[in-house]
Amino acid sequence: MIAVDWGTSSFRAYRLDADGRVVDQRSAASGLLTCGGAFESVLARHVEGWPDPTIMMAGMIGSRTGWREVPYIDCPAGIDEVSAGLQEVAAPSLAGRRVWIVPGLAYRPAGAWPEVMRGEETQIFGLPGELAERGAHRICLPGTHSKWVHLEQGRIVSLSTAMTGELYALLRQHSLLAVLMPPAAEQDVDDGAAFLRGIDASGLEGGLLQHLFGVRSQGLFGSLSPAQSPSYLSGLLIGHELRAVGTGTGQVQLVGNAGLVRRYQRALAHLGVSSCCQGEALSSCGLHRLARARSLPLGT
Amino acid sequence: MIAVDWGTSSFRAYRLDADGRVVDQRSAASGLLTCGGAFESVLARHVEGWPDPTIMMAGMIGSRTGWREVPYIDCPAGIDEVSAGLQEVAAPSLAGRRVWIVPGLAYRPAGAWPEVMRGEETQIFGLPGELAERGAHRICLPGTHSKWVHLEQGRIVSLSTAMTGELYALLRQHSLLAVLMPPAAEQDVDDGAAFLRGIDASGLEGGLLQHLFGVRSQGLFGSLSPAQSPSYLSGLLIGHELRAVGTGTGQVQLVGNAGLVRRYQRALAHLGVSSCCQGEALSSCGLHRLARARSLPLGT
Numbered sequence: 001m002i003a004v005d006w007g008t009s010s011f012r013a014y015r016l017d018a019d020g021r022v023v024d025q026r027s028a029a030s031g032l033l034t035c036g037g038a039f040e041s042v043l044a045r046h047v048e049g050w051p052d053p054t055i056m057m058a059g060m061i062g063s064r065t066g067w068r069e070v071p072y073i074d075c076p077a078g079i080d081e082v083s084a085g086l087q088e089v090a091a092p093s094l095a096g097r098r099v100w101i102v103p104g105l106a107y108r109p110a111g112a113w114p115e116v117m118r119g120e121e122t123q124i125f126g127l128p129g130e131l132a133e134r135g136a137h138r139i140c141l142p143g144t145h146s147k148w149v150h151l152e153q154g155r156i157v158s159l160s161t162a163m164t165g166e167l168y169a170l171l172r173q174h175s176l177l178a179v180l181m182p183p184a185a186e187q188d189v190d191d192g193a194a195f196l197r198g199i200d201a202s203g204l205e206g207g208l209l210q211h212l213f214g215v216r217s218q219g220l221f222g223s224l225s226p227a228q229s230p231s232y233l234s235g236l237l238i239g240h241e242l243r244a245v246g247t248g249t250g251q252v253q254l255v256g257n258a259g260l261v262r263r264y265q266r267a268l269a270h271l272g273v274s275s276c277c278q279g280e281a282l283s284s285c286g287l288h289r290l291a292r293a294r295s296l297p298l299g300t
Numbered sequence: 301m302i303a304v305d306w307g308t309s310s311f312r313a314y315r316l317d318a319d320g321r322v323v324d325q326r327s328a329a330s331g332l333l334t335c336g337g338a339f340e341s342v343l344a345r346h347v348e349g350w351p352d353p354t355i356m357m358a359g360m361i362g363s364r365t366g367w368r369e370v371p372y373i374d375c376p377a378g379i380d381e382v383s384a385g386l387q388e389v390a391a392p393s394l395a396g397r398r399v400w401i402v403p404g405l406a407y408r409p410a411g412a413w414p415e416v417m418r419g420e421e422t423q424i425f426g427l428p429g430e431l432a433e434r435g436a437h438r439i440c441l442p443g444t445h446s447k448w449v450h451l452e453q454g455r456i457v458s459l460s461t462a463m464t465g466e467l468y469a470l471l472r473q474h475s476l477l478a479v480l481m482p483p484a485a486e487q488d489v490d491d492g493a494a495f496l497r498g499i500d501a502s503g504l505e506g507g508l509l510q511h512l513f514g515v516r517s518q519g520l521f522g523s524l525s526p527a528q529s530p531s532y533l534s535g536l537l538i539g540h541e542l543r544a545v546g547t548g549t550g551q552v553q554l555v556g557n558a559g560l561v562r563r564y565q566r567a568l569a570h571l572g573v574s575s576c577c578q579g580e581a582l583s584s585c586g587l588h589r590l591a592r593a594r595s596l597p598l599g600t
Contacts, residue, residue: 064520112504113514114521145476145513161517162509163475170470175463176445204412207544208508209462209537213445214413217461220364221414237509244507 001054001298002047003287006061007119008032011042012283015050018298020288022281024050032066039067040091043099052299055094056287058102059119062087072106072116078155079125083293102290107159115159119283120147123255124156126286127278131253139253140245140275142238142264144169148245162241168234177212180219181229192266194228198235199242199270208240238267247271253278301354301598302347303587306361307419308332311342312583315350318598320588322581324350332366339367340391343399352599355394356587358402359419362387372406372416378455379425383593402590407459415459419583420447423555424456426586427578431553439553440545440575442538442560444469448545462541468534477512480519481529492566494528498535499542499570508540538567547571553578 003014009031015024026046035042039061047055062070073085085103104118120141124132131137133154141147144165150158171177172185182188201211215233218224224232242264252268252275254261261277268275291298303314309331315324326346335342339361347355362370373385385403404418420441424432431437433454441447444465450458471477472485482488501511515533518524524532542564552568552575554561561577568575591598 112506113501113511114517115513116517116520160506160510161513162507163512164509166475167509167512170474174470174474175466201413206412206460207462207540209464209467209541210460210544211413212463212467213415213461217414217416220416223414240507241509244510 001056001288001291001296002050002052003284004043004047004055004057004061005059005119005122005283005287006032006057006066007059008065011046013046013050014284015052016284016288016298020285022284032060040093043091044093047094051097053097053297054291054299055091055097055099056086056102056291056296057100058122058283058287062101062104063118066101068101070101070103072104075105075107075159076152076155076157077105077121078153079289079293082121082125083290086290086294098296100291100294100296102287105156105159109158115161117147117149117159117161120149120255121156122286122290123282124149124151124286125289126282126284127253127255131278132289137253138249138251139255139278140264141255142260143256146241160245162244164237164241168237171212171233172230177215177219177229177233180216180224181226185230188230189227190263191228191231194224194231195235195263195266196270198232198237199239199267200235201232202236202239202243208236211236211240234263235267238264239271242267242271242273247273251275255282256280301356301588301591301596302350302352303584304343304347304355304357304361305359305419305422305583305587306332306357306366307359308365311346313346313350314584315352316584316588316598320585322584332360332363340393343391344393347394351397353397353597354591354599355391355397355399356386356402356591356596357400358422358583358587362401362404363418366401368401370401370403372404375405375407375459376452376455376457377405377421378453379589379593382421382425383590386590386594398596400591400594400596402587405456405459409458415461417447417449417459417461420449420459420555421456422586422590423582424449424451424586425589426582426584427553427555431578432589437553438549438551439555439578440564441555442564443556446541460545462544464537464541468537471512471533472530477515477519477529477533480516480524481526485530488530489527490563491528491531494524494531495535495563495566496570498532498537499539499567500535501532502536502539502543508536511536511540534563535567538564539571542567542571542573547573551575555582556580 005012011030012027091099107115137151139149146162305312311330312327391399407415437451439449446462
């Protein structure tokens with residue numbers, strides 16, 4: 001089968017054998033925003049030469065701005081509910097192969113805003129069996145919008161989102177704080193001590209809106225250098241995220257790109273919380289498990 | 301005398317009689333950023349025809365990016381300390397008139413970041429005497445960077461800053477939240493009910509980073525319309541600011557532009573805090589008081 005992780009800004013395809021092992025893979029800058037709606041032809045181009053009968057896709061491709069808006073499945077939901085919600089899209093040019101999109105998940109707690117995700121549920125189903133099928137686990141997928149998920153006996157029971165990465169990028173690039181930082185964010189150094197200072201500052205009185213001003217004032221007074229300021233800001237925001245989700249409970253399973261996961265692991269350790277890194281290429285495993293649960297043909 | 305309020309993006313000059321009453325005024329888009337360092341010639345142009353012997357200036361004109369960086373005076377500080385910190389700048393082309401810049405204030409609490417302001421101290425000294433000289437008062441100057449000040453017996457004893465207005469502008473213009481709002485921020489309607497919903501949401505569990513995502517998810521689910529979203533976001537951020545400074549203590553004196561002050565007054569009332577509006581044209585009164593305290597010639 002073919003597993004596709006298709007997001008707003010990236011496209012990754014994996015060819016899997018019948019056991020779900022990756023035998024080939026392709027990636028491209030063909031995120032949704034670049035496709036101009038021509039999803040079928042973009043997909044056909046990227047899977048050329050892979051004749052497998054089933055194509056499974058996860059991510060924002062199933063959102064309002066994607067190929068088809070696939071309705072959210074409500075939490076609690078496990079592999080059975082999500083695979084039952086798979087929707088097939090017509091793709092005549094793909095010569096008889098069937099193309100499926102994974103639904104996102106919604107969590108609607110009483111008295112608060114609804115929470116949603118698309119793509120992360122598939123990564124979670126791709127975790128090793130002792131996490132994905134048994135026990136109670138707290139999972140964090142850090143990123144532009146960090147997701148926090150409670151998983152119990154293989155079912156996602158709740159989720160929440162923190163806009164940490166997006167706020168960091170906004171403040172780093174467009175705010176008055178950026179004036180006291182080096183011009184090119186790409187060249188920022190990762191200053192471990194400044195990062196931990198930021199985490200400590202997130203626990204002070206006054207709340208985030210006040211703490212942010214401290215980045216500027218310490219820059220003005222020279223107690224935070226331009227090179228240190230980005231790491232301090234990152235620590236401040238991640239510290240706020242972690243304190244808000246609660247640091248009192250057990251181990252956190254971290255899923256995502258290695259650099260960001262290391263940063264979260266350092267922050268959690270600083271706050272006395274243990275964590276495990278679960279790698280980043282979980283989507284293909286999750287898509288394989290979902291296809292199996294739906295009894296779709298997996299190829300040879 | 302001439303009173304000048306000179307900030308990063310605006311310039312306002314007032315001609316005052318000996319009692320401090322405004323007899324003429326001029327404003328221009330000659331903020332610091334537009335002057336290219338030619339502060340003396342810009343000032344000379346704007347005060348042409350006003351022959352008064354003393355020119356007093358407050359605001360970012362006294363900062364590192366202004367005419368001269370005038371060192372901060374440490375809190376607690378009253379009219380005497382601040383007037384003693386006035387610095388004269390040479391302005392030969394102003395034909396014998398003397399030009400002074402008001403210092404900013406710094407508050408350096410142990411174990412936290414330093415707090416600073418430039419310009420707001422002068423507005424505070426321009427409050428009516430029963431506030432500016434006697435009693436204990438809590439003052440809020442909402443804006444890009446909202447300032448909160450404790451004033452006791454005419455002395456500023458502490459201050460704090462919340463980056464509420466800047467964060468609102470960043471999120472309204474550049475974030476993924478903006479995607480679900482009308483394109484032109486200038487045409488946003490002030491939706492009172494959505495604003496109060498945002499204030500209520502700021503009191504929920506989870507912290508600001510999570511609450512921000514709620515603007516998006518409620519937009520996705522249609523429980524917050526594009527037209528309502530900006531007001532909701534404003535309420536959310538102002539709610540966080542107010543809860544962080546504490547809503548348990550007494551009346552708040554609000555200083556600033558009428559629209560923003562009304563918005564804060566509504567938010568405070570919703571949280572059970574009474575407030576008074578103190579108008580916005582206080583700088584000239586404060587500059588007059590500072591000149592008098594320094595015994596500078598006030599003209600006839």
